[in-house]
Amino acid sequence: MPAVTETREAVEKLGQSSYKWGFETDIDMDVAPKGLNEDTIRLISARKEEPEWLLEWRLAAYRSWLTMKEPTWAKVSHPPIDYQDLHYYAAPKKKPGPKSLEEVDPELLRTYEKLGIPLHEQAMLAGVELPEGETARPPIAIDAVFDSVSVVTTFRKTLEEAGVIFCPISEAVRDYPDLVRQYLGSVVPVGDNFYAALNSAVFTDGSFVFVPKGVRCPMELSTYFRINAKNTGQFERTLIVVEDGASVSYLEGCTAPMRDENQLHAAVVELVAMEDASIKYSTVQNWYPGDENGRGGIYNFVTKRGACRGARSKISWTQVETGSAITWKYPSCILQGEGSVGEFYSVAVTNNHQQADTGTKMIHIGRNTRSTIIAKTISAGHSDSTYRGLVRVQPKASGARNFTQCDSLLIGDQCGAHTVPYIENRNMGARIEHEATTSKISEDQLFYCRQRGLSEEDAVGLIVNGFCRDVLKELPMEFAVEAQKLLQISLEGSVG
Amino acid sequence: MSAITQDRSGTLAPFGARLDGLTDSVRKAAIGALHKSGLPDRRVEEWRYTSLRFLAETPLAAPADIYDVAQVQAQLENLGLSTGPLADLPRLVFVNGRYAEAFSVPPADVEVSFFAKTQTFGTLSCPDRDPLTALNAALATDGAQLHVPAGKKAGHVLLVSLGQTDASVSFHPRHSVTLEEGAELTLISIQAGQGRYLHNPVLEISVAAQANLRHVTLQAEGQDAACLATTYAQVAERGTYDSFVLGLGGALSRQEIHARLAAPFAIVHVNGAQMLGSRQIGDVTSVITHAAPDCTSRQTVRNVLDGHARGVFQGKVYVDRVAQKTDGYQMNQALLLSENAEIDAKPELEIYADDVKCSHGATVGALDEDQLFYLRSRGVPDAEARQILIHAFLDEALGLIEDETARTLCTQMLARSFPVAGENA
Numbered sequence: 042m043p044a045v046t047e048t049r050e051a052v053e054k055l056g057q058s059s060y061k062w063g064f065e066t067d068i069d070m071d072v073a074p075k076g077l078n079e080d081t082i083r084l085i086s087a088r089k090e091e092p093e094w095l096l097e098w099r100l101a102a103y104r105s106w107l108t109m110k111e112p113t114w115a116k117v118s119h120p121p122i123d124y125q126d127l128h129y130y131a132a133p134k135k136k137p138g139p140k141s142l143e144e145v146d147p148e149l150l151r152t153y154e155k156l157g158i159p160l161h162e163q164a165m166l167a168g169v170e171l172p173e174g175e176t177a178r179p180p181i182a183i184d185a186v187f188d189s190v191s192v193v194t195t196f197r198k199t200l201e202e203a204g205v206i207f208c209p210i211s212e213a214v215r216d217y218p219d220l221v222r223q224y225l226g227s228v229v230p231v232g233d234n235f236y237a238a239l240n241s242a243v244f245t246d247g248s249f250v251f252v253p254k255g256v257r258c259p260m261e262l263s264t265y266f267r268i269n270a271k272n273t274g275q276f277e278r279t280l281i282v283v284e285d286g287a288s289v290s291y292l293e294g295c296t297a298p299m300r301d302e303n304q305l306h307a308a309v310v311e312l313v314a315m316e317d318a319s320i321k322y323s324t325v326q327n328w329y330p331g332d333e334n335g336r337g338g339i340y341n342f343v344t345k346r347g348a349c350r351g352a353r354s355k356i357s358w359t360q361v362e363t364g365s366a367i368t369w370k371y372p373s374c375i376l377q378g379e380g381s382v383g384e385f386y387s388v389a390v391t392n393n394h395q396q397a398d399t400g401t402k403m404i405h406i407g408r409n410t411r412s413t414i415i416a417k418t419i420s421a422g423h424s425d426s427t428y429r430g431l432v433r434v435q436p437k438a439s440g441a442r443n444f445t446q447c448d449s450l451l452i453g454d455q456c457g458a459h460t461v462p463y464i465e466n467r468n469m470g471a472r473i474e475h476e477a478t479t480s481k482i483s484e485d486q487l488f489y490c491r492q493r494g495l496s497e498e499d500a501v502g503l504i505v506n507g508f509c510r511d512v513l514k515e516l517p518m519e520f521a522v523e524a525q526k527l528l529q530i531s532l533e534g535s536v537g
Numbered sequence: 538m539s540a541i542t543q544d545r546s547g548t549l550a551p552f553g554a555r556l557d558g559l560t561d562s563v564r565k566a567a568i569g570a571l572h573k574s575g576l577p578d579r580r581v582e583e584w585r586y587t588s589l590r591f592l593a594e595t596p597l598a599a600p601a602d603i604y605d606v607a608q609v610q611a612q613l614e615n616l617g618l619s620t621g622p623l624a625d626l627p628r629l630v631f632v633n634g635r636y637a638e639a640f641s642v643p644p645a646d647v648e649v650s651f652f653a654k655t656q657t658f659g660t661l662s663c664p665d666r667d668p669l670t671a672l673n674a675a676l677a678t679d680g681a682q683l684h685v686p687a688g689k690k691a692g693h694v695l696l697v698s699l700g701q702t703d704a705s706v707s708f709h710p711r712h713s714v715t716l717e718e719g720a721e722l723t724l725i726s727i728q729a730g731q732g733r734y735l736h737n738p739v740l741e742i743s744v745a746a747q748a749n750l751r752h753v754t755l756q757a758e759g760q761d762a763a764c765l766a767t768t769y770a771q772v773a774e775r776g777t778y779d780s781f782v783l784g785l786g787g788a789l790s791r792q793e794i795h796a797r798l799a800a801p802f803a804i805v806h807v808n809g810a811q812m813l814g815s816r817q818i819g820d821v822t823s824v825i826t827h828a829a830p831d832c833t834s835r836q837t838v839r840n841v842l843d844g845h846a847r848g849v850f851q852g853k854v855y856v857d858r859v860a861q862k863t864d865g866y867q868m869n870q871a872l873l874l875s876e877n878a879e880i881d882a883k884p885e886l887e888i889y890a891d892d893v894k895c896s897h898g899a900t901v902g903a904l905d906e907d908q909l910f911y912l913r914s915r916g917v918p919d920a921e922a923r924q925i926l927i928h929a930f931l932d933e934a935l936g937l938i939e940d941e942t943a944r945t946l947c948t949q950m951l952a953r954s955f956p957v958a959g960e961n962a
Binding site for chain 2: 114436449451452453454455456457458459460461462463464465466467468469470471472473474475476477478479480481
């Protein structure tokens with residue numbers, strides 16, 4: 042099978058060459074000493090000038106974290122993490138009130154430029170092609186997170202006019218304490234799981250979005266994350282609350298500099314959708330996956346959960362996961378409101394020694410709730426990729442409906458692809474369908490493409506893109522373009 | 538998945554002193570493993586849906602040597618083993634885990650020995666990993682050991698296990714079936730009984746090259762009984778193990794099958810159906826390991842759940858790195874007839890080879906309203922219409938039983954466990 046051998050060689054060629062975002066920015070950091078204890082948490086809270094209730098909340102999280110053990114059920118393995126050997130706070134050197142672009146450290150701006158993050162409106166729009174026949178697209182607002190502190194937020198004004206709050210969560214704590222206090226931890230409680238508890242104790246920043254009743258957010262909101270300081274775990278906290286009849290589309294994308302030592306990342310994202318509200322949350326994750334021998338790379342242990350509180354509300358997760366050495370991530374939906382809808386679209390690509398254990402949970406509580414899960418997994422090199430998902434229908438969720446499809450594609454014979462769905466149904470009126478397939482790229486498809494003059498690489502690229510299409514088409518257009526690029530980088534050589 | 542490190546021997550209390558003072562090395566090793574693991578609880582991944590609390594409620598003694606012969610006779614009659622087509626087949630009957638010669642008709646073409654005499658443990662089981670198998674290894678007293686010589690077409694053998702007890706007892710038969718090259722056998726296992734007991738059999742199956750074992754298990758245990766059966770099967774080149782399990786009885790039942798496709802072109806079928814009501818819990822768990830290239834596995838399991846019944850399906854297909862050209866298919870479907878019924882399913886694929894074709898599917902739902910309407914609109918009463926649809930649902934699974942005698946038996950037993958058709962309750 043020469044075609045297979047070629048593909049395998051091509052995948053092996055990837056090596057270190059392909060991580061094009063591998064650079065490091067030298068900016069003075071304001072770093073807390075290593076280690077985690079109540080003093081660290083008090084320090085973080087003090088630095089961020091937080092109210093007393095939040096400090097107490099953090100301490101409660103820390104105390105419950107102390108009683109918890111790292112979860113071991115996921116199909117990933119890594120050397121033990123020394124949580125005392127990490128910095129829990131790092132902020133770019135702070136000038137008083139750097140609220141305009143001119144005041145921002147130029148080095149930082151250059152970093153964003155390298156990343157291709159268009160902070161300026163023009164730059165933002167320049168990279169975006171307009172689909173035929175469409176007038177100007179609504180712009181995107183970016184809340185940029187540089188390590189732990191949000192530095193710049195654009196489009197604040199337009200959003201304010203619409204009544205949308207979009208700001209760093211630390212600012213929200215200061216400016217909208219009641220809102221934050223009401224919703225923070227209401228979807229992911231402080232003691233939810235080991236990593237969520239850790240995050241609750243030490244989170245430094247993240248985004249806060251509030252879309253009031255009936256408002257359709259006038260632009261897509263976007264946060265670019267970037268891990269920068271050595272040995273700094275990043276603990277973002279994102280909270281999105283969308284009131285009755287309102288809607289928002291939120292984009293999250295990340296890159297990280299190349300590095301030798303593993304870095305821990307434990308974010309928490311909470312979404313709340315009230316009656317008739319809708320939230321679309323899209324992620325492109327491209328953190329450093331480690332080199333071809335599996336050294337280095339990010340540990341990405343994320344808790345993402347959305348609550349469809351109101352009737353007919355909708356939460357849709359879309360993710361393209363190409364980076365990180367280890368991914369542990371299960372964006373979930375709690376479908377409480379009658380007729381609420383949860384969606385999960387995922388592409389996970391692993392190569393070299395990457396490990397991904399990702400999937401979703403759909404908890405059907407309300408009547409006539411619906412959920413759709415489409416998960417596409419591509420494994421290459423020596424990597425292992427697992428889809429792990431739960432569909433649970435509670436006794437009162439009559440008329441609940443779930444459809445799940447999980448497809449895995451294996452490239453090379455040293456990788457693994459696994460599917461672990463859990464289906465728990467306690468309502469006779471529910472309908473659940475699950476299907477999963479695992480295969481390699483079929484020789485017939487390859488032959489068909491080659492016969493029509495496509496190179497092996499182009500053919501594989503075409504087939505892989507087709508394989509992921511059901512998910513990629515769910516992404517907002519700007520992200521779809523980036524996602525395809527990332528697929529190329531991750532599977533360069535086998536993807537044209 | 539996570540290892541339990543603390544001493545959990547306390548969960549073994551129902552077995553009292555029965556686990557003490559055993560000297561045989563296999564049994565001692567099994568007890569050692571058991572003291573570490575205890576009986577599994579729901580924190581153990583493999584047991585997350587099936588609780589063994591049922592067992593912890595009463596002590597489980599060793600069964601008495603004496604039982605009510607007339608009752609056993611009646612049970613055999615009830616199972617259709619006294620008259621009719623099954624009555625003429627060779628059979629090995631075990632009562633409370635001990636061989637009952639008086640009720641048995643040994644087969645002519647199969648060499649039969651008994652665990653009570655040989656005390657030989659096979660090599661396929663995993664007492665270190667599977668606590669119920671360790672429990673069996675510790676307490677096994679008897680069991681049938683069938684051996685079919687090379688090339689022999691041995692026809693049918695019935696392996697009947699009856700529980701017949703007034704006290705709470707447990708018995709742990711240890712069976713084995715070996716088919717030499719090119720041999721054939723149809724094995725019908727029947728599990729039934731009366732009274733409160735735990736039936737914890739281990740069956741080791743070895744199918745040599747080009748041999749073919751058809752194995753149908755009818756689980757119709759007593760309504761107060763627990764049946765926790767573990768089967769280990771190994772299949773050699775071009776051999777076939779074709780298994781079907783019909784689960785009808787027991788308060789708690791688990792049919793766990795570990796099938797290993799050990800050489801190229803081996804075939805394994807692990808099919809089954811469950812029809813449960815009241816507060817029954819029925820668990821079908823399987824691990825199919827593709828350890829060689831070019832093998833095929835098929836699995837179709839259908840569940841019908843009424844009352845407060847709970848069905849569990851856990852099916853894992855493991856494809857080793859060397860098992861290229863694997864063809865694996867798995868389907869689990871459940872029909873819920875009552876608001877209080879529950880199904881928990883975990884179909885799992887673990888795949889390390891790239892040139893494979895593996896898929897699984899699962900569906901859960903109620904009876905199709907359109908189909909029901911179709912029948913009602915043609916004058917079929919509601920209850921009868923439901924029966925027709927339930928039968929149709931299960932027939933698709935029963936149709937996978939190749940052996941006609943076994944299929945007829947299963948169909949009859951299934952029909953009996955239905956409420957009377959045509960009567961509006």
